[in-house]
Amino acid sequence: MIWSSFSDFWSMGGYGLYVWGSFGVTAALLAAEAFWIRRGRQNALNHVVAELQAADANGKDWR
Amino acid sequence: MIRKLFYFSSPQNFYPLAGKLWPVFACLATALTVWGLWLGMFVAPTDVQQGEGYRIIYVHVPVSWMSMVIYLAMAFWALLGLTFNTRLSGMLTNALAPTGAIFAFLSLWTGALWGKPMWGTWWVWDARLTSELILFFLYLGFIALTSAIDDARRADKAGAILALVGALNVPVIYFSVKWWNTLHQGASVSLTKGSSMQQTMLEAMLIMAVAFWMYAIAMTLYRVRSIILIRERHSQWVADLPEVKALSLEART
Numbered sequence: 001m002i003w004s005s006f007s008d009f010w011s012m013g014g015y016g017l018y019v020w021g022s023f024g025v026t027a028a029l030l031a032a033e034a035f036w037i038r039r040g041r042q043n044a045l046n047h048v049v050a051e052l053q054a055a056d057a058n059g060k061d062w063r
Numbered sequence: 064m065i066r067k068l069f070y071f072s073s074p075q076n077f078y079p080l081a082g083k084l085w086p087v088f089a090c091l092a093t094a095l096t097v098w099g100l101w102l103g104m105f106v107a108p109t110d111v112q113q114g115e116g117y118r119i120i121y122v123h124v125p126v127s128w129m130s131m132v133i134y135l136a137m138a139f140w141a142l143l144g145l146t147f148n149t150r151l152s153g154m155l156t157n158a159l160a161p162t163g164a165i166f167a168f169l170s171l172w173t174g175a176l177w178g179k180p181m182w183g184t185w186w187v188w189d190a191r192l193t194s195e196l197i198l199f200f201l202y203l204g205f206i207a208l209t210s211a212i213d214d215a216r217r218a219d220k221a222g223a224i225l226a227l228v229g230a231l232n233v234p235v236i237y238f239s240v241k242w243w244n245t246l247h248q249g250a251s252v253s254l255t256k257g258s259s260m261q262q263t264m265l266e267a268m269l270i271m272a273v274a275f276w277m278y279a280i281a282m283t284l285y286r287v288r289s290i291i292l293i294r295e296r297h298s299q300w301v302a303d304l305p306e307v308k309a310l311s312l313e314a315r316t
Contacts, residue, residue: 002108009104013115018180022119022173026126029165030278036161037285044289048296049310 072151074291075300081284081291088281095274103267110264119177120264124251125272127170129279130198131233133163137205138230141223153219154294156226157209158287162279164202170195182246190239191247194232201229215294 003009012019071077103121110117137159144152174192175185186192205225212218235242240249252258258265295301302308 002105012118013109015114015116015118015180018116018176019118021176022122025172026122026169029169033162033165033282037282037289040286040289041292044292045306045310048292048301048307049314051296052302052307052311053314 085284092277099270107263123173125275126166130166137226141226154290158283162282167199189245190243194236
């Protein structure tokens with residue numbers, strides 16, 4: 001182990017702001033993307049089902 | 064093999080394959096990230112010149128590489144789509160773009176946070192930084208262009224041309240540190256000369272690069288499934304999907 005304490009690790013030899021600013025924003029954006037794509041799938045499924053039901057209601061077999 | 068490729072180039076067959084594959088890539092990405100970060104943050108020594116500040120390398124280099132790799136992958140699918148007129152190509156090109164844009168942004172962001180303590184400035188208009196900024200704009204341009212055109216096939220064609228023309232920028236980014244006198248340092252890892260980095264640092268960085276690669280594949284596979292659903296919504300196989308049937312039943316009651 002190269003760190004003597006947690007605060008030593010946290011301060012990153014004085015570069016804490018830059019190192020954690022890089023890692024933090026990267027983690028946040030990747031987590032956000034994972035959330036977006038889940039919502040995207042939900043939206044896509046809802047869209048498909050809404051159109052199917054609209055077609056059923058019209059009684060048209062356009063498929 | 065060739066027959067398999069043809070089989071999976073149909074959206075109907077690719078949809079279930081992508082559904083099976085994305086969790087595998089997501090697991091690989093998670094495991095490699097844990098390994099790479101542990102190696103990079105707890106095992107790798109302090110840099111002689113840059114102290115602990117150099118540790119930004121474990122995100123900066125992998126996201127920068129991936130921002131270029133994803134654009135090349137887009138150009139590859141674009142070319143395939145234009146020549147063979149395969150439907151899946153356009154969908155994959157579209158699915159890659161948002162992840163690429165995020166990586167290009169992260170490359171600029173982590174680069175700025177690295178530049179400030181080491182060079183004393185967040186940003187300079189040097190060839191490497193400027194060409195990476197252009198790459199970010201190319202991603203945004205691609206997304207804007209394809210979403211502005213309603214007809215999916217025409218959107219794919221226009222997007223494919225932009226992806227192909229923009230791909231010329233990728234070698235410019237890569238070789239910019241050689242061709243011009245840049246503030247950005249030259250490559251620490253090169254295919255011809257090997258690496259100038261300490262072994263553990265290099266290993267951690269390469270593991271992180273593979274981790275981000277797996278992450279990008281997982282995201283693209285997941286996103287392309289949504290795109291397939293929307294584009295193929297008028298076909299019977301989509302209506303017959305268990306997830307669509309379950310949601311239809313739920314909506315009816």
